[in-house]
Amino acid sequence: MAKTSERKADLISAAQRALAEHGSAVRLNQVAEAAGVTSSAILYHYTGIEELLVEANRAGMERFYNDRLNVIAAIADPTERLVHTISLGVPRTPEDEEVRLLCSLGGEAARNTIYAVLLTSLYDRQVGMYQNILELGVSQGEFHLAQDPLTIARNLVALEDAYGYRIIAKHPTLDYQTAVELILDYARLATGHTLVQQPRN
Numbered sequence: 001m002a003k004t005s006e007r008k009a010d011l012i013s014a015a016q017r018a019l020a021e022h023g024s025a026v027r028l029n030q031v032a033e034a035a036g037v038t039s040s041a042i043l044y045h046y047t048g049i050e051e052l053l054v055e056a057n058r059a060g061m062e063r064f065y066n067d068r069l070n071v072i073a074a075i076a077d078p079t080e081r082l083v084h085t086i087s088l089g090v091p092r093t094p095e096d097e098e099v100r101l102l103c104s105l106g107g108e109a110a111r112n113t114i115y116a117v118l119l120t121s122l123y124d125r126q127v128g129m130y131q132n133i134l135e136l137g138v139s140q141g142e143f144h145l146a147q148d149p150l151t152i153a154r155n156l157v158a159l160e161d162a163y164g165y166r167i168i169a170k171h172p173t174l175d176y177q178t179a180v181e182l183i184l185d186y187a188r189l190a191t192g193h194t195l196v197q198q199p200r201n
Helices: 002-022 028-035 039-045 049-062 066-072 078-087 097-108 113-139 149-168 176-191
Strands: none
Touching: 002 028, 002 039, 002 049, 002 097, 028 039, 028 049, 039 049, 049 097, 049 113, 066 078, 066 113, 078 113, 078 176, 097 113, 097 149, 113 149, 149 176
């Protein structure tokens, strides 16, 4: 069972690399080449390319929700929690495969119901994550919100998506730190807090 799980994890990683290289029209043989196996070896674990691609996209999405929740769970201060959540939501380089994957997925969502559902679920979960942080900050007297927490949370996720896309597109004046600061500038206005970045190990 452990070997099967490891093999599937390898195939998912290969599918992510192939998607990043070839886009949403990636073929089974291209994933097989990235994984160093035959197409039939992939079909032993998955019914077809679409099932594998859905799993690859779902795995990439975990970083922007479950992985962030796990990190911020150890942070008690809502202001630090908000800053750190923002810093984890932006790609550090244009070569970020998981963000490139999400950008490709977004382009296909209008034609693929499964992809649309996955993206909608990710967006809603991220909005809920931010909303909880904002409400915690209000309850502790740290935040004085300029708008309702749902609106602010939606805007924060939208800004992450927009700046993330621009970084992947290699905008010449927009890098990771600039994008984080731009999102923090909005968050400062929205929360009434200075939200200073603190380096974390």
